[in-house]
Amino acid sequence: MNSVPRQRLVVIGNGMAGMRTVEELLRRAPVRYDITVFGAEPHPNYNRIMLSSVLAGEKQIDDIVINPLSWYAEAGITLHTGDPVVAIDAKAKIVTSASGKAVPYDKLLLATGSKPLMPPLPGLELPGVVAFRDIADTDAMLKAAEAKQRAVVIGGGLLGLEAAWGLKRRGMPVALVHLMPTLMERQLDVEAGGMLQKDLTERGLHFFTSGQTERVLGEAKAEGVVLADGRSIPADLVVVAIGIRPNVDMGKAAGLDINRGIVVGDDMATSDPDIYAVGECVEHRGQVFGLVAPLWEQAKVCAARLAGDTVATYATPALSTRLKITGIDVFSAGKLAAEDDGDEEVVFRDATKGVYRKLVVRDNKLVGAVMYGDVADGGWYFDLIKGDTDVTELRDRLIFGQSFADAGCCGGAKGSIDVAAMADDTQVCGCNGVSKGAIVSAITEKGLTTLDEVRAHTKASASCGMCTPQVQAILSFVTGADAAAPEAMCKCTDHGHDFVRHAIIDQHLKTQDAVRKVLGWKTEDGCAKCRPALNYYLLCAWPGEYVDDYRSRFINERVHANIQKDGTYSVVPRMWGGLTTPDELRAIADVADKFQIPTVKVTGGQRIDLLGVKKQDLPAVWADLNKAGLVSGHAYSKGLRTVKTCVGSEWCRFGTQDSTGLGVKLEKLMWGSWTPHKVKLAVSGCPRNCAEATIKDIGIICVEAGYDMVIGGNGGIEVRVTDPLVRLSTEDEVLEYSAAFMQLYREEGRYLERTAPYVERVGLAYIKKRILEDDAGRKALYARFLFSQSYAQNDPWAERASGGVDSHEFQPLAVVN
Amino acid sequence: MNDWIDIGTLADIPRLGARTLDTPLGEVAVFRTGDDDVFALINKCPHKNGPLSEGIVMGRKVACPLHNWVIDLNSGEAQAPDEGCTTTLPLKQDGDRLLLGLVVSTKKVAHG
Structure with missing residues (x-):
């Protein structure tokens, strides 16, 4: 083949179908063509079906790029992004782009995809009306969501529902108008469609089924929609997602046979034998395409034909559908x-x-x-x-x-995936058309060890992710190691943290056993990773109902002290806002003497650490401290640790507000709360910031005009300076906003994720939306925090010192001579 | 095995938990699994002597509270990739009584 001079292949369309064809072609005939690709969008090739995950904030644009620019360079492909082809001369075999590039071809591949179907409604041209088709549409929706406006989505199919859910996740009130009586009627029966509508209604979406949109309201911009029955729905953003139609412009330009789509034969060639077409722009045997699986099949056949194969033929495979809404x-x-x-x-x-x-x-x-x-x-x-x-x-x-x-x-084992029994040609990844055999050979030939590597090399489970457990099982089977999926909570489950949390709420799971049973845990009683996480998630979801499981606590939280390297413990009493009294100090000194505590140290959080306490002495130490009014400082907990303060206006000549007093109030408000990871606060009395509030989870910096609230800071290994959130004018506001943020973090932070990575993950804009822009939402968060606190503020030391809680912890089982 | 010492009942040990006792062989941890099996081990992780009794019990394993080594309650062996072994002691149930054998099985001497 090397002796044949290279032919020129021009690809119009830099989307999933076109690039998949090129990938397949390069695999089969790497040197047959010089390839030029034209893309209308200014991006490299990305996974369009994951745009809904970007919208929902579960993925970033970078995460959904299939082939980065470097891939084109390495493969020797000339790529023109943001430069659509505007003319095809099929006789002279030359294409011309918008910027005037004229490129000759031997073979031409059309992969121009589809356009959103727009109903003939008055007002669709108004600003504020968008489709849901590409990155630009997604950006427009995200921008609208940032401004926290109201949205109406027209269309209750896959795309419309995913758009509606994504916008809802971004904090917008969303109504959805659907022409038919039930949702997703082409993929779901009435029963399942009804369950879907019920679940989504509970999650806060509003539905107008059997709703025919008549027009978009507004003069200078979209202000809502009016339905045929007279109902009107106010909105600042109107998303039209009723379907797609093949983009046949290029086919027309080339003079090809066009019906609904560009007509292709079983060989994927159009009516011009040198022009091929794949993807959503084509029509094959009267059928047009909107799901991804047939596209892969077309790409395979088309690549084979381009590579010189004369027998490969396309037949539409059976199709399956899955909705990408987390937890549904x-x-x-x-x-x-x-x-x-x-x-x-x-x-x-x-x-x-x-x-x-x-x-x-x-x-x-x-x-x-x-x-x-x-x-x-x-x-x-x-x-x-x-x-x-x-x-x-x-x-x-x-x-x-x-x-x-x-x-x-x-006799198959329950819930397990029998990889050994799986045939090599069993299709594992429906989205990307990857068989078990292909995955196995990639793992063995390239020495892959992680799920991400397998995804990178084979694309298996890289799209919708539904087959992740199977891919993981194959990886484990081939490598013999339990290579955990990065998003799985632990080896006991394939589910990620967010999935489990949603399931706990949505399915009203109220015990760890229920979670493990319903979600198909692989172990009877979980492990040291998932048990503490589940315990926290349940505690957070069902305050007052869920009974804390001390056996799912790390030792420090179980005995309310910090284990040290020699098996002794450290004890840190709370000093509210860093304040103490002579009596408290005397009690601490007496305890240190009485129990021969070897080390007494001042901590970084403005309190006193008693180090080297024997476990059996803990209850007595606590009892003595309790007598002086000292309670647990929770220096051991994934919870509120300390509120550091400077002296503030009471004493300091620079102090603008009573930072110490505010620190005490914050600590009284928040002590005892359990959180995904430890939480530290600080209040500084002036911008000199002596309490170092800008590296705390929540920091308050007093200024003449009020209080600057900053969030998401972190000392430790990876120092992160806080992000400024808001300037507040009263102490009451500080308490409300701080508690609301705390509750947001409690509800959404993944176990062992501190506020710094949490804020980075969800984005400051999102936090602002929830805390600043949604007054009712913030107050609700605050109320939920207070409710939870009503069950949390019991001194664990007192319960154990005199209350007899967990007394077995501190006594030997038997005395042996 | 002649000297079985009565150390209490199954109910004295919390399910998925452990209790400890001092013995001439050192501190011993007695574990109870989710399905009421009991095991006795010297209360030292082969890694840095962490008190295994304070770890989280899962199945027939315990995770050391200091550095999360996972120790098999039956064999005392650390789970790969970690290497090491904690001494196990014979323990049997007689009715509801727990009887501990204060003899170290020779093949299970710690080598970590």
Whole structure:
């Protein structure tokens, strides 16, 4: 092949289908073509289906880039971004771009994708009306969300729902208008669509089903929509997501056969044999495309043909759908319902758990599956559908899922993925069309050890992520190691922290056992990683209801002291705002003498540390300290540690406000609270900032005009200076805003994630939206914090010193001579 | 094995927890698993002598509170990649009584 002179391939469209074709082509025939790519968007190739995750704040744009610019350079591809092709001369075989570049080709590939379908509504041209199609649309929506306006989404299909949920996650009030009576009616039956609507309504979305939009309101900009039945919905942002239509402009320009899309044959060639087309711009045997799986198949066939293969042909594969809304699991494939008397429906429904599944069986074969709530078996059902498998043997157990069905015939372990039994050509990643065999050979040939590496090399599980457990299982199977997925909480589960937290709330899981059972934990009692996390999440979700499990606490939190390297403990009494009294100091001195405590040290948080206390002495030490009015300083907890202060206006000649007094108030408000990780506060009396408030989780810096609140700072290994949040004018406001931020962090911070990484993860803009721009939301956060505190503010030392709590901790089991 | 010492009942030990006692062989930790199995080990992690009794019990393992080494309660072995072994002691249940054998099994002498 090397002796053949290189041909010129021009690709119009830098999207998923086009670049996938190029990747496949490079794999098959790396030197056959000089390749030039034109893209209309000013970005490298990215994963369009993940835009909804960007909108929801779960991913950044960088995370969804498929091929960075360096990839094009390494592959020798000439890339022109932001420069759409405007003309094709199919006779002379030359394309011309908007900027005037004329590039000749031997073969041309059209991968121009689709355009959003826009209904003929008056007012669609107004500013504030956007589609949901590309990065620019997403940016426009994010900007609107930042201004905390109201949004209306038109369209209750996959795209519309994901757009609505993303905007809701960004803090906007969102209404969704859908023409049909139930959501996602093309993928879900009425039952599942109804469950979806109910769940999303509970999460705060407003629905107008059977709603026909008549026009967009507004003169200079969009101000809302009016429905045909007269209802009107005010909005500053109108997102139109009713569907897509193939972008056939280039096909027309080249004089190709066009129907709904650019017409291609089974070989992916258009009516001009030197022009190919793939993706959402094509029409194949009367069908146009909107899901990703057929695109991969087309790319494969098209690349084969471009590489000289003369037999590869395309046939549309069976399709499955999944909704990307965190915590809501929906799956469907094939038929949604029985179509005639010969079809059977098998239905399973657990309303309490919000689980629903329906299977459609025809001639002893599975032809359709609709699942809601628990979709773990979706892939298995999909395999049965695609494989045209006779399910007569499984028929009775089919509805309960793979582990149950397999257990009946061949003793498969519950919930496990049997990698060994999986055929090499089993498709693992539906989004990217990756088989088990491809993953195994990538792992062995390239020596891959982590999930991220496997994703980078094979793209398996890199799109929707649904097959992550399978990919992980294959990785573990091949490498023999339990290489944990980076997002999994621990080896006991494949779920990430956020997923588990949402499930705890959404499914009303109130015990650790319930969480582990419902979410399919692989271990009976969890491990040292997930147990403390679950304990915290449950404590945070159900204050007053969930009973703290001390066996899921690290030793320090279990015995309310800090274990030292020699197995003794340190004891730190609370000194409110760093204030103490002669009596307290005398009591501390007496305790140190009485129990022969070897080291007494002043901490960085303005209190006194008694180091080297024997465990059996702890209750007596606490009892003596309690008598002097000293309580636990929680110096051991993932919770509020200390509020550091400077002396402030009471004594300091520079002090502008009573920083010490405010520090005491903050500490009285927040002590005893459990948080994802430790929390430290400081209050400085003037901008000289002697209390070092700018490296605290929450810092208050007093100024003449009031109080500057700063957040997300951190000392320690990775120093991070706080971000300024707001200037407040009264102490009461400081208390409310600080507690609201604390509660936000409590509810959203991942266990062992400090405020600094939390703030960086969600973004300061988001915090501002929740704390500053949403008055009702902030007050609600404050109220939830106070409610939680009403159960949390009990001195754990007193409970143990005299209350007999956990007394077994401090006494030997037996005395042996 | 002749000398079995009565050290109390199963109920004295919290499920997924441990209690300790001083013995001529050093401090011993007695663990109770989620399914009510009991194990006795010298209360020292093979790594830095951390008190294993203070760790989180999971399945038949305990995570040392100092540096999170995971020790198998049955064998005393540290979980790979860490290497080391904590001495285990014989323990049996007689009715609801727990009987500890104060003899170190020779093949289980710590080598970490």
